[in-house]
Amino acid sequence: MSDNLDKLTVKQYQKISDSNSGKSNIVKNCIMAFIFGGLICTIAQGYSDLLASKPVVRVIGILDEKSIGALTVLFMVFLGSLLTALNVYDCIGTVAGAGSIVPITGFANSVVSPAMEYRSEGLILGVGAQMFQVAGPVLVYGTASSVLVGLIYYLVKI
Amino acid sequence: MDYFVQYLCAFVVGGLICVIAQVLIDKTKMTSARILVLFVVCGVFLTAVGLYDYLVEFADYGARIPLTGFGYSLCKGVFNSIDEYGFRGIFTGGLPDVATGVVMAVVFGLIASIVSKPKSKK
Amino acid sequence: MAVKFGKQSYKLSGRIYINETACIVGPREKEGPLGEYFDQVEREDYGEDTWEKGEAHYIEATFNKLMGKISLDTKQIDCVFSGDLLNQCMASAIGLKNSNVPFLGLYGACSTMAESMLCASLCMDSNAMTDTIAITSSNFCSAEKQYRFPLELGGQRTPTSQWTVTASGAVYLSCNKSGAVEELKPYIESVTIGKIENYKINDVNNMGAVMAPACASTILSHLRDLSRTPDYYDLILTGDLGYTGSKILLEIMSMHGNDISTRHNDCGKMIFDSASQDTKSGGSGCGCAAAVFTSYIYKLLKNLNLRRVLFVATGALISPVMVKQGEDLLAISHGISIEI
Known part of the structure; x- marks a missing residue:
């Protein structure tokens, strides 16, 4: 923050910004x-x-x-x-x-769209490396949480 | 009539799961990547405590096709595999059940990247 | 020689003429309300196989177009000041690699057009240079890839989000007025270098709100440094705040005792018809301010429909890494006063 805007605090500005920013139409969406x-x-x-x-x-x-x-x-x-x-x-x-x-279908879209986008950076470092740019986290945390509940299930069973 | 009820259940449950995600996107400014992770993890845990089975029984593909269903398959796979193989099932059970989706996405991704190009929005 | 006024402003000697401009835009910009004023329209990839090469082609073609208009040899250009939105100013470097002109790459996000003209005019006012070119570009597709998501990924835009303009604009600045003796040419009268402002807006889809304080800060400083009031200017043209940011700017300005609502307009609002083109809050990107200024506004100046314009381009100083690491979104804005 500079001294040019001496009458505007961060707190005030959050309010001004909020009241002027259009909101998504949640009902329609x-x-x-x-x-x-x-x-x-x-x-x-x-x-x-x-x-x-x-x-x-x-x-x-x-x-x-x-x-x-x-x-x-x-x-x-x-x-x-x-x-x-x-x-x-x-x-x-x-x-x-x-x-x-x-x-x-959205999962498929999130794998195929980066593959297409990064084709311009080559088949290995582009398509290969970036294909799971968006969908990767889903696989990582889906798998990890399945291992976690699996472990608990195993321990409870014995 | 049976078919009609089954399709209606799939439509309503599938639609409602998407509505929950839509509210999260619009209300919390969470990026869609975070919401997808949340949904998969929720799917895994809801299946683990036995709740998601009811939903699948009730709505079939209405509960399988949303990403929570991905979590359902992961968890089911792990549990079945533990029942069958014991300890090693914790690690070998999850992915085989979701492999179809992932492998096909990879294959189609590769093909699409070669035969098609992204276009600017209209 | 430039004289410093106040803390941030410099008054120039009144002989840095904007002799000529050129601009090339994409199809969507051509369909917008200012379509008839642009020099040339090209596909977004400009026939290249990657978006980045396409954007570089925009820069190269705009540079060549400008050189063609002024019929000067490239040897007579002292320096080209260029910037874009891509990593390490890639489009500028690729686009100007064959120009054979001394090159300075700049990054000021969407404020780069004002930044490049500001740097060029200060270099010229010190008598170091006599002929320079300031050029910037942005491209919707390469910017989406760089800052957001792959183009084909499905998703919605929020009402505050802005649409990156595909365009490149260039100005030829010279210490010597070209054309007939009696012909008037717009010149850069004074400049104000902005300060980084941080008002902790953390929504990457609301750049207007991120940039509005920086814009207000620069305008207020400019007016105070040079003891002017807003009615000194016929037009205060802000960079690309869009509809959201413009509303906020007017509110901040009136809070600080300066009502600019009657003479303010915004490049992001002007370049698209938001209702029919579904561009939400408006246009953005370094190409936005560049395209609007070099075409429509330059024409109004030359026809004496405008005599004094304060051109304040705004930029959000963010990178995807900054956003992921949770840094605040920063903003900057530079002002140039142009008179004829």
Whole structure:
């Protein structure tokens, strides 16, 4: 702080800044997040039912529950990656907000988008090193917390 | 009718989980990276205390597809693996169950980086 | 020779002429309200395979455009003062590597256009140099990559966030007035070097609020140092505070007894039509102030629609590392008084 603004304290300024800064329209954002988030989950539900449906079973045989789950996740990751590669997912994100970030398609988007962005810095140090720039923390803390609860579960069991 | 209820549950639960994240983003100025980490960790712990199973039973993919479901798979994998293999299951159980998503994301990321280019926003 | 007034201001001898300007902008800027005033429009990557090379191409092309307009040999340019938003002023260095002109790279974030013109005019007023060029650039895509997220990552912008302008603007400053004898040329009358201000706003999506105090600080110091009131100027043109920052600036100024609301405008507000272009609080980046000043404002000055302009470009002195390490977001602002 300099002596030029002698009548303005940091505390006062926080208030001035707050009252002049526009706020996000939470109601609208939440409605959009609800619709898009819900829709993405419903698509996954539909795909899994499709895998178990008669015409499909006739072609590829009966799949166990785990395989259906894995293939559905695979399909959703493919969908998220495809829309990212087609330069569409970020446009959906502008409208959907958390509705497109939280589902697994958003995870795919957070892996594929840095991969595309850093292609300009080479395949190894660009794509390879930066691919998990955004999604890395999710894997690190997801894995770490699963080990933690696993340890507790193991100790409680014996 | 059964299908309709199942789809409605998936839609509502999936949508609501996203709404929680949206409120956190708008209200707390947390970056989305922090929120995603929070959601995965919450998924792991909610599964560990047995609560998330109810949600998966009720909403199926409405609870599996959001990132909390990623935590659910991690935790389930670890617990099943401990039941089967004992101590080593703590470390070998988590990732196999989420491997499909991660491996496919890596593969598609590589392909996309070669065949597609980022574009400026419209 | 420059004479120091007060603590931060220098009055120049009135012969540092802004003889010519050039600017190249991206498609979004061309579609904005000032579209007709820009020299040239180019794709955001300027046909290059990376955003960084694209931005460097903007600088190179703008420099060449300006050299073409003034029909001088590069040997006659004493120095080029250049800056951009990328790491280690990468775009400036790459863009001017073939220029064969002495080069000084500057970093003042979005305030760089004022900083480069200020440094150039002080060097010239000391009689060390006679002909210089000040040039800056910014690029939406390279700035997103540098400061935020990959372009294709989905997410929302908050209402206070600003849109980095894709543009490069350059001015040719000379101690000798070019053109016909009777033709008037704008000249740099005085300059004010800003101080770093820290009002502990920790929202990286609200740069307007981070920069507004620095802007007010520089304007107040300028007016006090040179014993002027705001009505001395026809226009007080702030860098890129956007809608949010502009509102805050007016409030701080009236708190300190200076009402500038009738003569204030902001480059970030002018360059885009926020409602139809969805640019939220407005434009930002060193290219923003550069593009608006070198096109629209320079034209108004030359046509004598404006006679006295206080150009105060503002910048947030932040880096991604600073933000991650929890440092306060700092801001700076430099002022240049231009008269004709």
